[in-house]
Amino acid sequence: MSRKTGNYDIIIAGSGMIGTSLALALAPLALRIAVVEAVARKEVEQPSFDDRSTALSRSTQRMFEAMGLWGEVLAASMPISKIHVSDQGRFGFSHIDAEEQGVDALGHVVINRVLGNVLQSHLDAAKNVDVFCPARIERIDLGREQACATLKINDGEMELSCQLLVAADGANSSVREMMGISVLKRDYGQRAVIGNLLTEKSLDQRAFERFTRQGPLAILPVAEGRAGFVWTVSEADADRILGLDDDEFLAEIQDEFGNRLGKFSRIGKRASYPLTLSKAARLTATRSILVGNSAHGLHPVSAQGFNLGMRDVAALCDCIADALSDSIDPGDARVLDRYAVWRRTDQKKLVQFTDSLVRLFGSKRPGLGTLRNIGMIGFDLIPGVRRTFAKHTMGLAGELPRLSRGVPIR
Numbered sequence: 001m002s003r004k005t006g007n008y009d010i011i012i013a014g015s016g017m018i019g020t021s022l023a024l025a026l027a028p029l030a031l032r033i034a035v036v037e038a039v040a041r042k043e044v045e046q047p048s049f050d051d052r053s054t055a056l057s058r059s060t061q062r063m064f065e066a067m068g069l070w071g072e073v074l075a076a077s078m079p080i081s082k083i084h085v086s087d088q089g090r091f092g093f094s095h096i097d098a099e100e101q102g103v104d105a106l107g108h109v110v111i112n113r114v115l116g117n118v119l120q121s122h123l124d125a126a127k128n129v130d131v132f133c134p135a136r137i138e139r140i141d142l143g144r145e146q147a148c149a150t151l152k153i154n155d156g157e158m159e160l161s162c163q164l165l166v167a168a169d170g171a172n173s174s175v176r177e178m179m180g181i182s183v184l185k186r187d188y189g190q191r192a193v194i195g196n197l198l199t200e201k202s203l204d205q206r207a208f209e210r211f212t213r214q215g216p217l218a219i220l221p222v223a224e225g226r227a228g229f230v231w232t233v234s235e236a237d238a239d240r241i242l243g244l245d246d247d248e249f250l251a252e253i254q255d256e257f258g259n260r261l262g263k264f265s266r267i268g269k270r271a272s273y274p275l276t277l278s279k280a281a282r283l284t285a286t287r288s289i290l291v292g293n294s295a296h297g298l299h300p301v302s303a304q305g306f307n308l309g310m311r312d313v314a315a316l317c318d319c320i321a322d323a324l325s326d327s328i329d330p331g332d333a334r335v336l337d338r339y340a341v342w343r344r345t346d347q348k349k350l351v352q353f354t355d356s357l358v359r360l361f362g363s364k365r366p367g368l369g370t371l372r373n374i375g376m377i378g379f380d381l382i383p384g385v386r387r388t389f390a391k392h393t394m395g396l397a398g399e400l401p402r403l404s405r406g407v408p409i410r
């Protein structure tokens with residue numbers, strides 16, 4: 001019996017938040033693209049487009065603008081005008097203000113599932129993108145002339161070949177492993193509990209980040225006047241917290257956050273995510289490349305994982321578009337090298353920044369409490385420092401590729 005085959009310019013492994021965005025960003029170029037996704041998006045257990053809320057940075061907004069998607073994403077999201085950062089039990093607090101930064105909004109919050117609906121409808125309409133789903137990449141073969149991937153699809157197998165294979169299959173990427181790239185992993189011993197609730201006082205376009213005894217608690221404005229929360233709790237206490245009934249959970253999270261937003265009520269469904277730092281040792285192998293969480297998995301404290309992955313997408317699109325105009329194929333070593341050099345600094349800085357936030361605010365070491373107070377207060381008093389921090393959280397620091405500047409790729 002003959003096996004089904006297909007030949008493409010680019011194969012993207014994983015159609016989560018990053019893989020889908022990459023396919024859409026590349027779609028205007030003269031390329032044949034295959035996207036392979038293991039879990040159907042309508043499945044409740046789709047691991048990327050779930051009930052989490054994601055804060056989209058300004059550079060991600062610009063990318064969606066350049067891709068012609070922003071109108072729909074904006075309609076499905078809530079703007080953040082102010083970010084209020086505080087440390088439980090200490091008097092220092094800090095704020096970042098959109099007006100002070102000279103922007104309409106510091107970012108926008110969208111529910112992953114809702115963003116998924118917008119992205120998927122455009123992917124369905126992209127004529128040069130074939131989606132294989134549910135299908136899993138089981139084996140790869142990286143050669144000098146082409147890369148091949150064997151897919152498990154229904155009960156059979158399929159062979160696809162391409163010039164460039166992109167691993168966008170998340171922090172536990174099996175494609176990365178097949179590429180022979182090692183990964184540094186550190187378990188934070190924490191879990192993120194997410195959900196949404198109603199606050200007595202309106203969030204009024206404000207996002208809150210509070211460093212609690214358990215770990216950071218973020219409260220974000222989401223649709224229908226509700227507040228999405230991401231609460232980091234210690235692994236040792238996670239099962240107890242997840243086992244609390246709604247009233248007990250509300251009382252506990254209220255106790256940690258305080259009364260700044262009045263009484264919490266009407267909690268929605270809760271879910272939890274184990275938190276690990278992961279960092280790939282390199283970003284490329286022969287005719288293959290890593291983007292998004294397969295390259296770097298961050299603690300959600302800085303709300304930057306997706307945004308950082310989108311900057312990978314923007315840089316890769318520039319590298320590929322420039323290569324095509326010079327008649328260079330997208331899997332050429334020069335394209336891969338340019339991408340790896342371009343992304344190294346931004347990824348390294350954000351991994352270090354996020355990790356140091358977790359350590360600073362998670363540590364019980366004596367003396368660090370004072371440092372945290374000085375950090376919070378000092379941070380707020382020095383507009384220059386705050387502006388630099390805000391530039392990073394908005395994704396506007398460093399050399400910006402076309403899409404991050406809001407310029408269409410073609």
Ligand SMILES: Cc1cc2nc3c(=O)[nH]c(=O)nc-3n(C[C@H](O)[C@H](O)[C@H](O)COP(=O)(O)OP(=O)(O)OC[C@H]3O[C@@H](n4cnc5c(N)ncnc54)[C@H](O)[C@@H]3O)c2cc1C
Nearest residue numbers: 014016017018038048055137170292293303304305306307
């Ligand atoms: C609680 C929490 C809150 C967060 N909040 C924010 C935030 O506010 N802002 C922000 O920027 N980031 C945030 N993040 C980070 C963000 O969610 C991730 O960075 C982002 O989802 C990564 O997307 P990805 O597509 O790279 O990986 P994933 O989301 O892991 O998607 C990988 C996809 O690949 C598929 N797949 C896996 N293996 C295979 C295979 N062999 N073959 C085919 N398909 C495969 C999977 O089914 C999945 O669909 C948060 C993370 C957490 C845990």
